[in-house]
Amino acid sequence: MAKQSCCGSSSSSRNVKYRFVTLPKPLSTxxxxxxxxxxxxxxxxxxxxxxxxxxxxxxxxxxxRWVIDLVETPVGKIRRVSxxxxxxxxxxxxxxxxxxxxxxxxxxxxxxxxxxxxxQSPVLVTSNYKMTFDRVRKELENIxxxxxxLDTDGVNVWCAAGKGTFGTNELIHRISVVRLAMVxxxxxxxxxxxxxxxxxxxxxxxxxGFNVVFGPVRASDVKKFLTDGMVASEEMRTxxxxxxxxxxxxxxxxxxxxxxxxxxxxxxxxxxxxxxxHYGGMDLVALLGAIVVGCVIVPxxxxxxxGRAFSWKGFLFGLLWAVVVVVQQGLSATSELSMIKxxxxxxxxxxxxxxxxxxxTGSSTYTSLSGVDSEMRxxxxxxxxxxxxxxxxxxxxxxIIAFG
Amino acid sequence: xxxxxxxxxxxxxxxxxxxxxxxxxxxxxRVFTEYNGKVQITDIDLCMECGACTTNCAFxxxxxxxxxxxxxxxxxxMLTGEEPSCG
Numbered sequence: 001m002a003k004q005s006c007c008g009s010s011s012s013s014r015n016v017k018y019r020f021v022t023l024p025k026p027l028s029t030x031x032x033x034x035x036x037x038x039x040x041x042x043x044x045x046x047x048x049x050x051x052x053x054x055x056x057x058x059x060x061x062x063x064x065r066w067v068i069d070l071v072e073t074p075v076g077k078i079r080r081v082s083x084x085x086x087x088x089x090x091x092x093x094x095x096x097x098x099x100x101x102x103x104x105x106x107x108x109x110x111x112x113x114x115x116x117x118x119x120q121s122p123v124l125v126t127s128n129y130k131m132t133f134d135r136v137r138k139e140l141e142n143i144x145x146x147x148x149x150l151d152t153d154g155v156n157v158w159c160a161a162g163k164g165t166f167g168t169n170e171l172i173h174r175i176s177v178v179r180l181a182m183v184x185x186x187x188x189x190x191x192x193x194x195x196x197x198x199x200x201x202x203x204x205x206x207x208x209g210f211n212v213v214f215g216p217v218r219a220s221d222v223k224k225f226l227t228d229g230m231v232a233s234e235e236m237r238t239x240x241x242x243x244x245x246x247x248x249x250x251x252x253x254x255x256x257x258x259x260x261x262x263x264x265x266x267x268x269x270x271x272x273x274x275x276x277x278h279y280g281g282m283d284l285v286a287l288l289g290a291i292v293v294g295c296v297i298v299p300x301x302x303x304x305x306x307g308r309a310f311s312w313k314g315f316l317f318g319l320l321w322a323v324v325v326v327v328q329q330g331l332s333a334t335s336e337l338s339m340i341k342x343x344x345x346x347x348x349x350x351x352x353x354x355x356x357x358x359x360x361t362g363s364s365t366y367t368s369l370s371g372v373d374s375e376m377r378x379x380x381x382x383x384x385x386x387x388x389x390x391x392x393x394x395x396x397x398x399x400i401i402a403f404g
Numbered sequence: 405x406x407x408x409x410x411x412x413x414x415x416x417x418x419x420x421x422x423x424x425x426x427x428x429x430x431x432x433x434r435v436f437t438e439y440n441g442k443v444q445i446t447d448i449d450l451c452m453e454c455g456a457c458t459t460n461c462a463f464x465x466x467x468x469x470x471x472x473x474x475x476x477x478x479x480x481x482m483l484t485g486e487e488p489s490c491g
Binding site for chain 1: 431456476
């Protein structure tokens with residue numbers, strides 16, 4: 001049973017419709033306008049400090065632009081959010097995919113709602129990564145529900161569950177802070193299935209009285225889950241890793257790989273400048289190609305490349321690429337590809353692709369710690385030996401050309 | 405999609421299992437199925453050691469060395485001597 005409190009709600013089992021109130025008008029000049037909306041009597045969000053990116057999405061009253069209005073509830077005013085994403089939401093996600101501001105894309109933790117929820121409406125739990133929050137609300141058109149946003153420091157549900165921030169303690173804390181027991185009369189919270197890594201359902205029940213119902217893996221199945229009486233099919237419970245899933249992750253891989261590669265390009269440029277190096281456009285293409293193989297081609301073609309170890313898949317395609325480079329340069333009339341440089345390419349390019357593919361294990365949905373650990377024990381020394389010997393061969397080649 | 409064979413650290417203790425089916429629900433790779441009032445592991449090589457099952461087993465019937473299958477995290481863990489974790 002719900003506890004009575006200052007805000008005095010009677011917890012009857014009847015449907016209690018909550019009243020909507022309009023948003024406070026933006027106070028364009030005043031500083032007091034910066035106080036968050038929930039700081040009313042029942043508050044619950046505590047002291048908030050916002051980053052620049054978070055402030056940008058708020059109006060002068062501190063209301064995020066995706067908030068439509070406020071709902072009067074026994075615990076104060078709750079933000080009702082739109083189920084439509086606008087162009088800024090879409091661009092925001094796109095920027096994150098390209099590694100731009102990805103670690104600072106957050107919404108305030110706390111209680112939100114969609115539609116016209118009452119004290120019987122379902123409670124959906126999610127993380128405070130803005131991309132996750134957007135994906136959830138986008139799927140809730142014509143649904144009335146409460147959304148309980150946990151503070152995962154702007155990390156998605158699955159990763160945060162692995163780290164423990166989307167965890168048992170945070171859910172217990174959040175249920176108590178927002179006084180969920182006064183908002184709804186039922187005692188169920190719907191936690192995304194991938195949150196199960198961090199949330200122990202039996203602990204939540206013991207400590208809060210709320211029963212955790214694990215919802216589907218994907219937000220796009222939430223509507224069906226709700227209309228089917230909170231039952232998820234096997235398909236809705238299974239993690240996938242489709243070609244599109246893999247493709248959207250590749251820009252992030254590319255950007256991450258290119259940053260340290262700029263350093264390598266800088267070294268080649270300096271070698272050229274002091275007269276020791278003899279590197280040209282074709283060498284640049286060879287290196288960039290190996291990066292594209294490791295960061296894009298292998299991830300996209302993942303299930304069709306023979307073998308299971310990611311480093312092996314990367315090595316295989318990297319070797320193919322190296323052969324293409326060597327044959328192309330060997331055939332070209334203007335190129336002066338020495339045997340030493342050829343061997344260096346055959347060592348360095350596959351090693352680079354292999355390392356980058358190995359790195360994709362972190363983005364994949366099915367690799368285990370033990371598995372990655374065991375493939376790394378073989379792959380890492382091999383990659384290191386191949387790339388170091390390749391670099392030594394290149395330097396020998398340079399010296400031969402410069403002094404020989 | 406399947407990863408490496410014979411590496412997963414998943415261990416199931418049937419004698420502790422009460423057949424609540426929580427592991428069947430939470431496993432993202434459907435490693436468990438209900439069987440004879442308890443559960444059974446269908447294909448251990450599908451396990452990614454996320455730890456959802458062991459976290460949600462109130463009876464300690466499942467053990468797994470939970471962690472992230474992420475090369476970067478493991479590499480950083482090797483260098484710092486800490487348990488691999490993201491970010």
